[in-house]
Amino acid sequence: MFNQQTLNRPASFSGTGLHSGNRVNMTIHPAPANSGVRFRRGDLEGKPEIEARVENVSETNRSTTIAKGNVKVHTIEHVLAALAGGGVDNAVVELDANEPPIADGSSREFCKIIQAAGLAPRRSRASFTPPPSPLNCARARRS
DSSP states (O other): OOEEEEESSOEEEEEEBTTTOOEEEEEEEEOOTTOOEEEEETTSTTOOEEEOOGGGEEEOSSSOEEEETTEEEOOOHHHHHHHHHTTOOOEEEEESSSSOBOTTSSSHHHHHHHHHHOEEEEEEEOOOOOOSSOOOOOOOOOO
16 A cells, blocks of 8 residues: 655746636645645635535536636646646645646646655555456557
8 A cells, every 4th residue: 555645845837827828826735644636726815725526527628627616727637637647645736816827738847846846655545446347448450
């Protein structure tokens, strides 16, 4: 079994939102064990947070949007990919706009800042959900 992980220190990146065109500053903060990944809208009163959970997905047209009440965060998929690929189980992604910066259109810049911040293990064990049956991938043959 593996322990849960978070960032060793905050990691920041600034840029432009893909769909909104807004300037945005993003900081990924360390978070306690068992808290998961949450997005915090630092630009809104009370700094509301939305958990990155499937039940909070409100739109999937050209990007993934999560919402809680009237609060939304758009285009979260690249940040989530970088966190998952980097082995981060718990983090607070704080934004001062409605979507993360797009950078080069991939997760590369987010991966770089996560790697630079380093990882901090938590005492709690990570949980994994195995697929219910074997997964097979095959490439279709051309005729």
